[in-house]
Amino acid sequence: MTLASNPRYQALSAAREQIMTGATKRVPEAAMASQARALRLWNGKTLFVRNDPQLNLLFDLAVFDPVGGHSRALDRELRARQDPPGSEAAQIAAAAPEAAFTLFVVEEENPQGGVMARDLLRENRFTLWDGFLSRPELRGCAFAGRLMQLPEAAMTCIATCPITDEIMQVLQGFPPPQAPPPKFLPPLTPLEPAELAVLREAATAPGFAPKLFNAALDLGLFGERPDR
Numbered sequence: 001m002t003l004a005s006n007p008r009y010q011a012l013s014a015a016r017e018q019i020m021t022g023a024t025k026r027v028p029e030a031a032m033a034s035q036a037r038a039l040r041l042w043n044g045k046t047l048f049v050r051n052d053p054q055l056n057l058l059f060d061l062a063v064f065d066p067v068g069g070h071s072r073a074l075d076r077e078l079r080a081r082q083d084p085p086g087s088e089a090a091q092i093a094a095a096a097p098e099a100a101f102t103l104f105v106v107e108e109e110n111p112q113g114g115v116m117a118r119d120l121l122r123e124n125r126f127t128l129w130d131g132f133l134s135r136p137e138l139r140g141c142a143f144a145g146r147l148m149q150l151p152e153a154a155m156t157c158i159a160t161c162p163i164t165d166e167i168m169q170v171l172q173g174f175p176p177p178q179a180p181p182p183k184f185l186p187p188l189t190p191l192e193p194a195e196l197a198v199l200r201e202a203a204t205a206p207g208f209a210p211k212l213f214n215a216a217l218d219l220g221l222f223g224e225r226p227d228r
Contacts, residue, residue, distance in 0.1 A: 023077035034068030095148035140187030181220030
């Protein structure tokens with residue numbers, strides 16, 4: 001069964017969209033400004049973004065893990081909700097607060113729906129339900145994002161960030177390479193055990209997600225930076 005024909009996935013996806021959209025509407029201007037400064041998407045007075053994917057990076061931080069000492073917009077949204085027990089919305093509301101930021105590689109199709117993926121930080125394989133990431137051309141490609149665990153599969157939250165070999169170099173402490181953004185996202189080169197160890201250590205440091213998002217923005221994976 002494809003995800004497009006899976007009523008359970010469709011119901012969960014709709015509930016996720018409702019809750020995440022609600023949370024983004026509860027982000028105060030001051031909190032949004034702090035996230036924008038952290039990602040250099042602030043022009044001194046207002047947000048400075050070129051497209052919705054860049055904006056979603058800001059919302060990802062503001063909703064789940066805001067910089068600058070702000071509280072999570074997700075918590076405010078969930079306190080205001082009264083979802084029927086056992087409903088898809090209630091299940092998303094229970095899973096979203098525990099969503100973990102990680103890096104993963106999309107692998108083969110899962111016959112039961114979605115795809116199999118491999119978590120680079122936690123060394124496990126899991127079923128991923130995501131309509132976009134299930135596309136065949138993304139097999140072997142890597143992404144970063146927050147994953148929440150539902151009974152059948154993990155699901156993404158607000159933003160997913162493509163990961164390339166160049167981003168991996170930055171995360172391992174090397175200077176940012178001078179490379180044009182790829183026209184099509186390439187598969188990630190398999191990492192050696194020593195490289196994985198460095199990556200996992202880097203992921204434990206404060207500010208890992210903003211650092212990764214900035215690397216992707218600098219490399220043009222979300223289009224041209226507004227300040228260029």
